[in-house]
Amino acid sequence: MQHFLSIGSALGEGPAWDAASGTWLFVDITAGLVHRLDSHGRLLHTFEPGGEVSAVLPTDCGRLLLVGFDRLYVCDADGSGVVQFGDRIEVDPLVRMNDAKVDSRGRLWVGSRDKERLGRACLYRVDAMGGATVMLEGINVSNGLGWSPDDRSFYYIDSLTYSVRVFDFDPSLGELGESREFCAFDPDTGLPDGLSVDEHGHVWVAHFGSGAITRHAPSGEQVGVYHLPVPNVTSLAFGGADGSDVLVTTARYRMSDDDLLQHPMAGDVFWGNGGIRGVPTHTFVRA
Helix, strand or coil, rough: EEEEEEECCCCEEEEEECCCCCCEEEEEECCCEEEEECCCEEEEEEEEECCCCEEEEEECCEEEEEECCCEEEEEEECCCEEEEEEECCCCCCEEEEEEEEEECCCCCEEECCCCCCCCCEEEEEECCCCCCEEEEECCCEEEEEECCCCEEEEEEEEHCCCCEEEEEEECCEEEEEEEEEEEEECCCCCCCCCEECCCCCEHHHHHHEECEEEEECCCCEEEEEEEECCCEEEEEEEEEECCCCEEEEEEEECCCHHHHHCCCCCCCEEEECCCCEEECCCCCCCC
């Protein structure tokens, strides 16, 4: 992985490839910023939709879907025309929305995080009309999620479990089946955060606190590790012209001045290409 963009995000998160425009999308959650970046690493556009935004995703009509503190919004590609989409999802002020992705049928999957870590967060599936269905309950910090290349398995991280779970998945109905532990981590490896899946069914996991990305075979066995020169690696996504570029977001979250002196690239964006394509980023389909 190589340094790609100096941006110093407080909490960079949620990278996604927008194939229609050939650009990367990502956010800075606590700063309330949405970024669009071209494939060469030049920042094209930044906008503030108002308040925290934990994810940004492309839609089938060219607009953007934004995940706010407790509800969803849509806006034009340049950030203008922000309007609420669907009903308010989270009603507890101590629970906020977090990581999100779109499945192969255009449905949004978005989780929340409980600030007091009392298991009040959930994982939701959101349909084309904005209706939200609870898919998992008793969550503390909903983070990484993704699907296998054959669309029959769903990978999911509740960070405080220090593990990745895999569920049987029905892509037609968008339903979760039986689950099992896919892989587990020692707390010394940092909190498992975002994840992405490649064309071979390998699962890549970003670790917040240890500066690492681990790669796991479909069996769950760790088969690779990549170290970045920053401690807080938040998420990664595949994209680019042929789907083999990898964009990695990081954070300065709760780092002291001394920490930042030791890790001046904290909060920046990193890039790599190992010739492996990822499961494509899907666009949200609105009614």
